Amino acid sequence: MSLDRAWDSPGRAATLVLSGVAALVVVFLIVPVLVVVPISFSSSQYLEFPPRGFSLQWYERFLDSVEWTGALWVSVQAGILATLLACVLGTAAALALARSRFPGKALVVGFLVSPMIVPVIVLAIALYGIYAKLKLVGSLTGLVIAHAALGLPYVIVTVSATLQRVDERLEHAALSLGATPWRAFRHVTFPLIRPGVIAGALLAFIASWDDVVIALFISGTRSGTLPKRMWEGLRSEIDPTIAAVSTLLVAVSLALLVVLELLRRRSARLTGAQDG
Amino acid sequence: MSPVPTSPSAAAPLRGAVVRLDRLRKEFGGAVAVDDLSLEVGSGEFLTLLGPSGSGKSTTLLMIAGFVVPTRGEVYVGGNAITRKPPHERDIGIVFQNYALFPHLTVYDNVAFPLRMRKQPAARVAERVGWALDLIRLGGLGGRYPHQLSGGQQQRVALARALVFEPSLLLMDEPLGALDRRLRETMQGELKRLQRALGLTVICVTHDQEEALTLSDRIAIMNHGRIEHLGTPEDLYERPQTPFVAEFLGESNALAAKVLRDDGPRTIVRTTQGLEMSVRAGAAKSASEVRLAIRPERIDFLEPGESRDNVVDAVIDETVYLGDAVRYLLRTASGEGLTLKARCPAGGGPGIGDTVRVGWAADAVMVYANTHAFVSSSGLPPPAQPGEGRGGG
Numbered sequence: 079m080s081l082d083r084a085w086d087s088p089g090r091a092a093t094l095v096l097s098g099v100a101a102l103v104v105v106f107l108i109v110p111v112l113v114v115v116p117i118s119f120s121s122s123q124y125l126e127f128p129p130r131g132f133s134l135q136w137y138e139r140f141l142d143s144v145e146w147t148g149a150l151w152v153s154v155q156a157g158i159l160a161t162l163l164a165c166v167l168g169t170a171a172a173l174a175l176a177r178s179r180f181p182g183k184a185l186v187v188g189f190l191v192s193p194m195i196v197p198v199i200v201l202a203i204a205l206y207g208i209y210a211k212l213k214l215v216g217s218l219t220g221l222v223i224a225h226a227a228l229g230l231p232y233v234i235v236t237v238s239a240t241l242q243r244v245d246e247r248l249e250h251a252a253l254s255l256g257a258t259p260w261r262a263f264r265h266v267t268f269p270l271i272r273p274g275v276i277a278g279a280l281l282a283f284i285a286s287w288d289d290v291v292i293a294l295f296i297s298g299t300r301s302g303t304l305p306k307r308m309w310e311g312l313r314s315e316i317d318p319t320i321a322a323v324s325t326l327l328v329a330v331s332l333a334l335l336v337v338l339e340l341l342r343r344r345s346a347r348l349t350g351a352q353d354g
Numbered sequence: 355m356s357p358v359p360t361s362p363s364a365a366a367p368l369r370g371a372v373v374r375l376d377r378l379r380k381e382f383g384g385a386v387a388v389d390d391l392s393l394e395v396g397s398g399e400f401l402t403l404l405g406p407s408g409s410g411k412s413t414t415l416l417m418i419a420g421f422v423v424p425t426r427g428e429v430y431v432g433g434n435a436i437t438r439k440p441p442h443e444r445d446i447g448i449v450f451q452n453y454a455l456f457p458h459l460t461v462y463d464n465v466a467f468p469l470r471m472r473k474q475p476a477a478r479v480a481e482r483v484g485w486a487l488d489l490i491r492l493g494g495l496g497g498r499y500p501h502q503l504s505g506g507q508q509q510r511v512a513l514a515r516a517l518v519f520e521p522s523l524l525l526m527d528e529p530l531g532a533l534d535r536r537l538r539e540t541m542q543g544e545l546k547r548l549q550r551a552l553g554l555t556v557i558c559v560t561h562d563q564e565e566a567l568t569l570s571d572r573i574a575i576m577n578h579g580r581i582e583h584l585g586t587p588e589d590l591y592e593r594p595q596t597p598f599v600a601e602f603l604g605e606s607n608a609l610a611a612k613v614l615r616d617d618g619p620r621t622i623v624r625t626t627q628g629l630e631m632s633v634r635a636g637a638a639k640s641a642s643e644v645r646l647a648i649r650p651e652r653i654d655f656l657e658p659g660e661s662r663d664n665v666v667d668a669v670i671d672e673t674v675y676l677g678d679a680v681r682y683l684l685r686t687a688s689g690e691g692l693t694l695k696a697r698c699p700a701g702g703g704p705g706i707g708d709t710v711r712v713g714w715a716a717d718a719v720m721v722y723a724n725t726h727a728f729v730s731s732s733g734l735p736p737p738a739q740p741g742e743g744r745g746g747g
């Protein structure tokens with residue numbers, strides 16, 4: 079026993095240091111958010127911390143401004159449409175990659191997942207070049223396609239991971255029982271990979287919702303997203319409306335992450351039950 | 355045993371289709387998995403493909419099911435060529451290895467699945483699923499999910515699901531492999547009962563010879579993508595056509611020998627170790643090299659004064675207690691290793707190191723021309739010539 083403890087203590091010290099570092103990282107990441115949220119409820123006319131009193135005036139101003147609500151509407155539209163597109167294409171790609179063998183498969187995987195690895199600014203510049211030729215700059219269509227490319231890797235990764243746990247024999251069984259390939263997918267494969275598709279969808283939506291770089295390049299003045307509008311707002315009129323919008327953005331992202339975690343737990347519980 | 359409920363749709367039991375494979379071949383990038391295999395399975399027949407792993411059993415089954423496209427050759431079911439039909443149009447029931455039950459559907463919905471895919475009305479679905487669940491005696495469990503069932507129950511649900519749409523052919527891949535021994539025996543009985551009562555044509559794949567012997571009307575022993583011997587279980591066991599079959603099915607002593615001379619109703623041969631024995635006349639040409647196979651249970655301990663066509667003194671190297679029998683590993687004076695299997699003697703038989711006199715009939719020796727490669731079967735010491743490898747793998 080004593081020997082065990084002797085071995086244990088340096089490990090414990092390392093754990094302590096590690097926890098300390100982790101705590102610092104968390105503080106650095108969270109504090110800005112904690113500053114922004116109170117400011118958004120400030121009754122002052124300026125961005126100042128600590129805030130003076132409580133009011134919802136900045137939220138009111140946000141909702142009253144056509145510019146802000148217009149940007150919100152663009153963000154919501156682009157997010158939802160891009161997510162749908164990324165889900166359909168990503169699921170199809172994950173299926174094709176999991177259930178077939180062809181030369182150069184690794185290359186295709188790398189290509190599809192590249193938007194997650196390549197710096198977003200590179201992607202944005204490349205897209206701008208192409209969109210300029212196709213006259214897609216400033217259009218919602220262009221934004222949706224670009225954001226779908228941004229979300230695609232998340233869907234491919236999460237769906238591929240779920241597919242690995244789905245036995246191909248289940249699909250064979252469905253076919254042998256008279257299901258057409260489409261109905262086998264709809265009634266057997268899809269229900270089994272649904273947690274992966276939903277997780278991918280949430281991540282894809284967040285990717286679109288948070289993006290500022292691509293939006294800066296390819297969305298026009300009329301079709302700017304919320305983060306782009308904030309960027310522009312920061313340069314001209316610094317008022318606490320920005321804080322209110324930030325709080326809104328963070329709240330949505332946070333809510334989606336919570337949903338994701340709940341889904342993960344639920345699916346872990348379900349598969350755990352299946353093993354038992 | 356309760357009577358099998360007959361299909362409500364037909365007064366007579368289902369009628370299994372005749373299945374014919376015509377020179378079916380599958381190559382994977384040049385490697386031949388199934389080598390021009392031809393086979394006919396009668397209506398209501400239970401045929402098993404038995405062979406070592408890698409011999410092409412699953413590939414054959416998958417070609418019949420439509421999941422593997424043959425390089426060439428045809429599959430006929432009920433007289434129609436189905437080789438180019440997609441799997442979902444074939445109307446073939448399949449019981450998969452590990453059952454492949456849909457984990458997100460209840461037992462009822464699993465069994466109803468093929469009927470719903472055929473767009474049958476709800477009333478008909480209910481009636482058929484009820485019939486199928488009664489068939490496998492799981493009437494009360496329709497609301498459970500697969501993970502709430504035991505292995506044997508899952509197996510039966512898989513069977514019900516494969517039978518509920520009245521397929522003309524049932525395929526099974528290692529159907530009982532995942533069950534423990536006792537359950538396997540129960541399920542074998544149940545499967546056989548259903549198959550007979552419904553008149554099903556069944557093609558089953560297994561590497562378990564006991565399962566094959568118990569269930570099958572006929573067995574096809576496969577090796578390297580070909581059928582080595584097709585026959586009834588008794589045929590295969592008593593009169594194996596090749597040394598591979600003699601060794602694969604049951605146990606046998608494998609010996610290499612040379613033909614010395616004819617001696618009336620016998621032929622005399624000598625093994626490479628120098629053991630001379632007489633075999634049935636006409637089994638082999640004079641002076642040719644042959645392979646011999648002798649079942650361990652056909653070699654007997656001899657009482658003093660007792661005799662056989664072949665008698666030899668041997669020392670017991672090892673004994674293996676099998677419960678209902680004992681396996682003795684013997685070494686003859688000439689150095690030949692022999693295995694003998696005998697019922698447990700009441701007063702305890704001979705032990706390790708004892709010298710015994712054993713003998714066997716000339717008819718007990720199966721003789722093969724030397725063109726076939728030997729394959730060591732599971733329970734035996736390696737054959738006389740250690741150079742020969744195992745077929746398949």
Ligand SMILES: Nc1ncnc2c1ncn2[C@@H]1O[C@H](COP(=O)(O)OP(=O)(O)O)[C@@H](O)[C@H]1O
Pocket residue numbers: 382386387405406407408409410411412413414
């Ligand atoms: N999809 C495949 N690709 C390449 N080779 C395969 C494939 N399926 C089977 N094989 C090969 O074909 C041979 C027969 O395999 P299989 O039919 O699975 O044998 P069995 O079921 O008797 O064990 C083996 O050598 C196996 O490696």
Ligand SMILES: [Mg+2]
Pocket residue numbers: 408411412413
């Ligand atoms: Mg196999």
